[in-house]
Amino acid sequence: MTPDPLLAEAEAVLRANDIGGAYTKPSGRLYPHQWNWDSAFIAIGWAHLDWDRAVREIDSLLAGQWTNGLLPHIRYNPGVQEYAPGPEWWTDVPVRRAGEVTSGIAQPLIIPTAVLIAGHAQPDEDRRLDWWGRVFDPLRDAVTYFTEHRTVAGSPLIVMVHPWESGLDNSPRWDFAVRQGHRPTRPYRRVDTTVVAAAERPQQPDYDLYMYLVELIARHRYDMRAYLPATPFAVYDAMFNAVWYRAAVDLNRIAAALNRPPAVPAGALAAFREAFTSMLWSEQARLFFDLDIKGHRLIPVATTAGLCAIYGGLVDAEQAAAMLARYISRSAGCRLLPSVPPDEEGFEPARYHRGPVWVQINWMIARGLEDLGLNADARALAEATLAMVRAHGAYEYFDARTGRGAGDGQFSWTAALTLDFLRRPIA
Numbered sequence: 001m002t003p004d005p006l007l008a009e010a011e012a013v014l015r016a017n018d019i020g021g022a023y024t025k026p027s028g029r030l031y032p033h034q035w036n037w038d039s040a041f042i043a044i045g046w047a048h049l050d051w052d053r054a055v056r057e058i059d060s061l062l063a064g065q066w067t068n069g070l071l072p073h074i075r076y077n078p079g080v081q082e083y084a085p086g087p088e089w090w091t092d093v094p095v096r097r098a099g100e101v102t103s104g105i106a107q108p109l110i111i112p113t114a115v116l117i118a119g120h121a122q123p124d125e126d127r128r129l130d131w132w133g134r135v136f137d138p139l140r141d142a143v144t145y146f147t148e149h150r151t152v153a154g155s156p157l158i159v160m161v162h163p164w165e166s167g168l169d170n171s172p173r174w175d176f177a178v179r180q181g182h183r184p185t186r187p188y189r190r191v192d193t194t195v196v197a198a199a200e201r202p203q204q205p206d207y208d209l210y211m212y213l214v215e216l217i218a219r220h221r222y223d224m225r226a227y228l229p230a231t232p233f234a235v236y237d238a239m240f241n242a243v244w245y246r247a248a249v250d251l252n253r254i255a256a257a258l259n260r261p262p263a264v265p266a267g268a269l270a271a272f273r274e275a276f277t278s279m280l281w282s283e284q285a286r287l288f289f290d291l292d293i294k295g296h297r298l299i300p301v302a303t304t305a306g307l308c309a310i311y312g313g314l315v316d317a318e319q320a321a322a323m324l325a326r327y328i329s330r331s332a333g334c335r336l337l338p339s340v341p342p343d344e345e346g347f348e349p350a351r352y353h354r355g356p357v358w359v360q361i362n363w364m365i366a367r368g369l370e371d372l373g374l375n376a377d378a379r380a381l382a383e384a385t386l387a388m389v390r391a392h393g394a395y396e397y398f399d400a401r402t403g404r405g406a407g408d409g410q411f412s413w414t415a416a417l418t419l420d421f422l423r424r425p426i427a
């Protein structure tokens with residue numbers, strides 16, 4: 001059988017974005033540094049091509065870890081200037097290793113799950129366990145950073161403090177905060193709209209909020225207990241929390257393989273699960289919503305983030321199937337899955353996280369469906385995703401109406417997860 005040409009295309013994207021064999025930039029032009037959840041997905045792709053390269057991807061991400069365990073959302077390459085905001089906005093970051101240059105916020109914690117999946121791609125058990133043994137402590141610190149520094153008022157849910165932390169930056173879920181009109185005190189530059197069409201990127205009021213919060217976080221010296229009372233933006237993000245939960249469960253699997261105690265005890269996971277459903281589930285929408293902690297209210301905006309409890313393993317098969325069916329029934333006329341359904345007020349089919357289809361989200365939901373035994377749904381989603389990449393290329397995202405590629409091209413996680421779908425097909 002001739003190999004699927006998509007395999008070679010995806011491999012070429014990862015190789016083209018490989019920076020010195022150490023980290024993989026997310027895309028050709030827009031994102032030159034190392035991003036947190038990008039690199040986790042990318043490591044899964046590398047594991048199918050070159051296992052040692054996957055290990056280096058994770059090592060280089062872990063090199064940016066802070067003394068309190070935080071794995072920052074960007075690990076800057078000091079030799080590169082073509083991205084804004086640069087590290088000058090994130091002063092005095094408490095990195096473990098002198099000389100590391102990072103941002104001061106988190107991103108969805110995919111890394112423990114990626115290390116579990118990439119580890120299983122290594123058939124030699126000794127090599128796999130050696131690697132897991134070496135990265136276990138930093139991963140445990142990355143998981144428990146959130147329980148130690150990001151919980152409030154007795155709830156076990158994790159507080160997210162910046163739209164960039166969500167990874168879905170200009171999601172209409174954050175419009176409530178954008179509308180408050182916050183602005184930074186200093187002027188800032190944007191590079192993104194010189195690289196891709198402004199119509200596919202966040203707008204000025206979104207960036208004003210991002211930069212306002214960057215200043216506020218840096219001014220509080222990254223001390224979340226001091227920052228939280230002062231910020232207008234603190235949410236329980238349904239996806240961020242689902243991803244954290246799965247990270248904790250997957251790290252516990254690694255701990256079991258290493259004969260170590262669990263990173264997060266079973267009782268804490270059960271309490272988390274209970275809180276997640278009781279605080280974030282909307283029976284009416286058949287979806288999880290986010291909670292605005294400052295406003296003491298659910299944010300009633302449906303997006304794929306609300307489906308990620310399926311990836312997290314926080315719902316059973318029946319609930320997952322019902323959530324997915326409702327979401328798809330709201331998405332008529334769209335490629336699957338639109339990041340925002342077209343009947344939502346904030347829907348824009350080609351603007352970044354406000355409608356387009358994203359491969360990493362489809363991958364998360366498909367893998368979650370597969371874990372629940374919903375293989376036909378999982379396979380249909382994987383096939384729809386691959387068809388789009390096959391037709392249009394490894395784009396950052398895809399117009400929800402037409403499937404046209406949007407944002408930057410040569411996108412690493414699109415390529416890496418395409419490889420994973422092809423090399424580890426859903427049964």
Ligand code: 2M8
Pocket residue numbers: 026031035036037038073164166167168169192
């Ligand atoms: C996008 O975010 C960065 C800021 O972190 C940006 O727009 O400059 C998001 O899609 C984020 O989820 C992603 O990790 C990053 C790199 O792909 O780009």
